[in-house]
Amino acid sequence: MKSLLVTLDQIAEFDEIVDVRTPLEFAEDHIPGAINAPVLSNEERVIIGTMYAQVSPFEATRQGAAMVSRNIAAHLETTFADRPRNWRPLIYCWRGGKRSGSMATWLNLIGWRARQLDGGYKTYRRKVVELLDTLPRQFSYIVLAGHTGSGKTRLLNALARADAQTLDLEALAAHRGSILGTLPNEPQPTQKAFDTALVGALRRFDPKRPVFVEAESRRIGSIALPASLTEQIRRASCVAVVTERDERIRLLLEDYAHLFDDRALFKSQLARLVELHGRARIGEWHKLIDEDRRVELFEQLIDLHYDPAYARSTGKHFARLPESTRFALRPTGADLHEQACALLAQLHSASNEIALP
Numbered sequence: 001m002k003s004l005l006v007t008l009d010q011i012a013e014f015d016e017i018v019d020v021r022t023p024l025e026f027a028e029d030h031i032p033g034a035i036n037a038p039v040l041s042n043e044e045r046v047i048i049g050t051m052y053a054q055v056s057p058f059e060a061t062r063q064g065a066a067m068v069s070r071n072i073a074a075h076l077e078t079t080f081a082d083r084p085r086n087w088r089p090l091i092y093c094w095r096g097g098k099r100s101g102s103m104a105t106w107l108n109l110i111g112w113r114a115r116q117l118d119g120g121y122k123t124y125r126r127k128v129v130e131l132l133d134t135l136p137r138q139f140s141y142i143v144l145a146g147h148t149g150s151g152k153t154r155l156l157n158a159l160a161r162a163d164a165q166t167l168d169l170e171a172l173a174a175h176r177g178s179i180l181g182t183l184p185n186e187p188q189p190t191q192k193a194f195d196t197a198l199v200g201a202l203r204r205f206d207p208k209r210p211v212f213v214e215a216e217s218r219r220i221g222s223i224a225l226p227a228s229l230t231e232q233i234r235r236a237s238c239v240a241v242v243t244e245r246d247e248r249i250r251l252l253l254e255d256y257a258h259l260f261d262d263r264a265l266f267k268s269q270l271a272r273l274v275e276l277h278g279r280a281r282i283g284e285w286h287k288l289i290d291e292d293r294r295v296e297l298f299e300q301l302i303d304l305h306y307d308p309a310y311a312r313s314t315g316k317h318f319a320r321l322p323e324s325t326r327f328a329l330r331p332t333g334a335d336l337h338e339q340a341c342a343l344l345a346q347l348h349s350a351s352n353e354i355a356l357p
Contacts, residue, residue, distance in 0.1 A: 004104050005118040006090065008127055014090040014115070016083075020103050021093050021121065029192035031092070031124050032200055037075045039068045039099045068102050076106075088113045096120035128195050135202040136229035141167075142347070143233055145215040145314055145321055146241030148178055148306035149248030149298075151331020152214045155241060158340035159212050165205050167213045172197045175221035176255070177214075178306070180269055182221065184258040194223050215314060234317050238324035239343065243331060245302070251331050252298045263289050273305065325350060 011017065017034040019026050022045050026036040040048065044067050052060035083089075089107060093099035096119045107114035117123065144152045153170060160166040174188045175181045189197065205211055215238070218230055243251075259266040267286050274282050281304070288297040315321060327343050 004101075004108065004114070004116050005096070006115045007118055008123060010115075011090060013088070015088045017090045017092070018103070019092060019121075020099050025094065025121075028190045029125070029196055030121070032196060034092075035079075037079050037103070039071045039075075039093075039103055040064070041071075044071075064098075065102075068099065072103055072106050075103075076110075080107075083112065085111065086113075088115075090115055090117055092117035092120045092124070094120050095122050125192065128192075128199050131199045131202075132195055132226040133228050135199065136226065136232050138207045139202070139205055139232070140210045141233050141236035142210045142212050143215050143236045143238045143318060144212060144241055145238045145318060145324065146243065146329075147248065147302070147310050149252045149302065150241045150243040151247075151251055151329050152241050154251075154331045154336060155329055155340060155343070156212060156214060158336040159343070161337055162340045162344060164340070164344060165209050165211045167201060167205075167211050169198075169213065169216055169225065170220060172201065173220040173223040175223065177216060177220045179273060180256055180259060180266075182269070184261070188221050188223060191223060195226070198226070198229075215318060217313065217317075234319065236318075236320065238318055238321045239347070240321065240324040240326045242326055242328050247330060247332055248302060249295060249298050252302075253294055254332070256298075260289070260292070260294070277305065 006013075011031075017031055019030050019034040019036050020039045021030075021036075022038050022040060022042045023036060024042045026034075026038070030036070044064075048060050048064040048067070051063060080087075089112065091100045091104045091107070091114055096117055100116045100120060104114045104116040119126075144155060146152050153168070153176075156166050156168055160168075170177050170181075172189075173194055174183055174186050176183070188194075213233055213236075216225065216230075216233070218225055259269075266289055270282055270285050270289075285297060285300065288294075288300070325347060327346065329339060333339070
């Protein structure tokens with residue numbers, strides 16, 4: 001079996017990566033590009049685990065082998081039915097043990113050149129954790145700072161279209177970062193899946209060029225940012241995005257319109273701020289929701305919640321904010337691309353040491 005084992009560094013040599021863990025394990029996180037061909041279903045893995053603990057390891061192994069054999073047979077008739085004779089798959093499971101070993105053995109007996117990832121997913125996960133510590137330190141960052149509703153995300157997207165390097169952490173986390181940041185019909189990824197996506201994004205950057213990123217706290221919804229990235233961002237040079245108050249309200253009305261589709265949920269999200277604002281104020285905001293007084297609600301949220309929170313946190317965490325470049329933005333305008341290009345030109349003229357597109 002040793003001859004069938006390969007390392008992470010050899011992944012590029014294979015035609016396909018096959019994850020034979022359960023669908024639940026695969027959904028939590030997996031090697032990018034892998035397909036899921038489970039040799040045990042979610043339910044079967046629970047059955048075998050219970051049998052191992054309550055009956056005997058031998059009986060669990062015997063029953064598990066029967067289940068695995070049936071599932072491999074089903075994959076041969078469906079999932080792998082069209083694979084060519086010279087197909088080279090890389091197989092992995094949780095630890096690189098029996099599940100991936102069983103699949104690799106059968107695929108090799110058929111004539112395919114299947115190999116098994118040494119250490120399985122656990123080896124891959126250790127590599128991701130290592131890269132989360134080292135990769136963020138390889139880049140310089142330019143932080144877009146500004147009040148909620150100032151259009152930082154729209155500017156970041158426009159910078160990407162202008163060929164700047166951008167890291168959209170909120171897109172990776174599927175969350176806008178604020179108390180109302182949950183996206184409609186889009187759950188957040190697991191922490192492990194976010195970590196994998198973040199490593200993939202960082203690996204695509206050129207260390208010779210800066211990476212634009214929004215000012216974020218340590219958490220985006222349920223997702224925690226790696227300490228190394230947070231440290232680098234907080235030390236970075238900043239662009240203070242300045243947007244007129246009326247335009248901020250207009251942007252918030254556009255971006256958060258979906259909240260009024262489920263007003264009970266909207267109220268429950270605001271209710272989490274009771275400790276900070278008191279029941280009377282939260283009750284007033286609930287009333288504004290019921291009466292569909294959207295402009296008044298977001299005016300109060302800006303004046304009483306978002307702007308004070310920004311003043312408390314951003315100035316404390318981003319040391320270079322006082323010396324930042326100021327940039328006036330019109331985020332609801334049709335000329336965002338031109339505005340992004342203007343910012344790049346402004347930064348380029350301010351420092352010839354920054355390699356901007």
